Amino acid sequence: xxxxxxxxxxxxxxxxxxxxxxxxxxxxxxxxxxxxxxxxxxxxxxxxxxxxxxxxxxxxxxxxxxxxxxxxxxxxxxxxxxxxxxxxxxxxxxxxxxxxxxxxxxxxxxxxxxxxxxxxxxxxxxxxxxxxxxxxxxxxxxxxxxxxxxxxxxxxxxxxxxxxxxxxxxxxxxxxxxxxxxxxxxxxxxxxxxxxxxxxxxxxxxxxxxxxxxxxxxxxxxxxxxxxxxxxxxxxxxxxxxxxxxxxxxxxxxxxxxxxxxxxxxxxxxxxxxxxxxxxxxxxxxxxxxxxxxxxxxxxxxxxxxxxxxxxxxxxxxxxxxxxxxxxxxxxxxxxxxxxxxxxxxxxxxxxxxxxxxxxxxxxxxxxxxxxxxxxxxxxxxxxxxxxxxxxxxxxxxxxxxxxxxxxxxxxxx
Numbered sequence: 001x002x003x004x005x006x007x008x009x010x011x012x013x014x015x016x017x018x019x020x021x022x023x024x025x026x027x028x029x030x031x032x033x034x035x036x037x038x039x040x041x042x043x044x045x046x047x048x049x050x051x052x053x054x055x056x057x058x059x060x061x062x063x064x065x066x067x068x069x070x071x072x073x074x075x076x077x078x079x080x081x082x083x084x085x086x087x088x089x090x091x092x093x094x095x096x097x098x099x100x101x102x103x104x105x106x107x108x109x110x111x112x113x114x115x116x117x118x119x120x121x122x123x124x125x126x127x128x129x130x131x132x133x134x135x136x137x138x139x140x141x142x143x144x145x146x147x148x149x150x151x152x153x154x155x156x157x158x159x160x161x162x163x164x165x166x167x168x169x170x171x172x173x174x175x176x177x178x179x180x181x182x183x184x185x186x187x188x189x190x191x192x193x194x195x196x197x198x199x200x201x202x203x204x205x206x207x208x209x210x211x212x213x214x215x216x217x218x219x220x221x222x223x224x225x226x227x228x229x230x231x232x233x234x235x236x237x238x239x240x241x242x243x244x245x246x247x248x249x250x251x252x253x254x255x256x257x258x259x260x261x262x263x264x265x266x267x268x269x270x271x272x273x274x275x276x277x278x279x280x281x282x283x284x285x286x287x288x289x290x291x292x293x294x295x296x297x298x299x300x301x302x303x304x305x306x307x308x309x310x311x312x313x314x315x316x317x318x319x320x321x322x323x324x325x326x327x328x329x330x331x332x333x334x335x336x337x338x339x340x341x342x343x344x345x346x347x348x349x350x351x352x353x354x355x356x357x358x359x360x361x362x363x364x365x366x367x368x369x370x371x372x373x374x375x376x377x378x379x380x381x382x383x384x385x386x387x388x389x390x391x392x393x394x395x396x397x398x399x400x401x402x403x404x405x406x407x408x409x410x411x412x413x414x
Contacts, residue, residue: 080113137280
């Protein structure tokens with residue numbers, strides 16, 4: 001199979017939808033201080049809203065995966081975009097914590113329909129066995145590219161627009177991403193996979209200890225990523241030392257800790273592009289379970305080192321770049337592991353259930369961040385919990401049996 005087949009219309013379209021979806025999703029941390037300040041909310045009020053969003057995203061992921069497999073991928077993506085846009089528009093009118101928290105359920109379902117669960121399943125079916133790991137990595141990395149400009153774009157717009165108008169602009173952007181849908185021609189699974197029912201595949205997976213370990217292991221990824229996305233900009237704004245007015249950051253226009261917080265999310269996204277592509281390349285050559293164990297080990301070491309030294313602009317930049325290299329590198333490896341062991345026919349649903357664990361971790365990371373901040377006045381305790389779950393995840397991946405349990409998974413274009 002030549003290289004041109006790797007860069008297919010499905011991969012391009014899916015990557016662009018992910019880019020827009022995750023640019024918006026990665027920017028929510030920038031709204032924490034403006035919204036809380038305008039209404040006098042406690043930090044946990046906004047954090048709970050984002051935590052609920054992450055949980056709804058997780059609950060919606062297997063549902064949208066099953067919907068895509070039953071009614072078609074494009075219909076599921078359209079429904080997801082409509083949920084996403086409606087939630088963003090409704091958020092612009094929310095004036096109480098309860099309203100915002102309720103609306104974030106809709107936003108979470110929207111992210112589920114336009115996020116990894118549905119898009120990666122289509123990309124995975126469209127790719128050959130040889131290029132699948134890299135195709136999943138390209139789509140994931142492009143989604144992460146949205147993080148490069150999502151948070152800084154939000155921070156820039158919040159400088160001259162009310163946060164309500166920024167939400168409206170984001171709603172328009174997610175609807176505009178649907179222009180990519182004509183390129184999303186869903187592939188057809190092989191006959192052996194079609195003949196297996198969803199119930200049979202789920203039964204096989206749920207009885208397999210390896211699926212349980214993949215499920216448990218992905219929890220740490222959600223906890224760490226969502227805590228950082230939601231709270232790190234505020235953490236940096238409040239704790240980091242002053243920016244040197246004659247230094248490199250100031251000369252680049254980063255004059256405040258608020259701007260540094262936005263930059264940190266952007267740097268994580270930028271570094272992740274390279275890290276995720278590297279993970280995809282390595283995933284086609286080495287056992288994915290060992291690569292995942294290495295990634296979680298490195299995350300644990302980096303997070304522990306960061307919290308043990310005084311926070312300065314330099315340590316923030318170093319943390320962002322090093323953690324960014326590992327940020328979404330778990331996604332093509334985890335989704336590829338699910339596809340390799342259980343086949344592609346119901347990958348969307350199977351990965352959706354695994355992703356639910358990720359989002360339970362996301363819920364706890366975001367909610368605990370806000371709750372413990374209100375109780376203790378800082379993020380130290382919740383940060384160390386993230387270090388602990390990362391170390392546990394590194395260990396839990398090691399016993400996974402990385403071998404196919406269904407017929408070999410291939411796909412051809414419809």
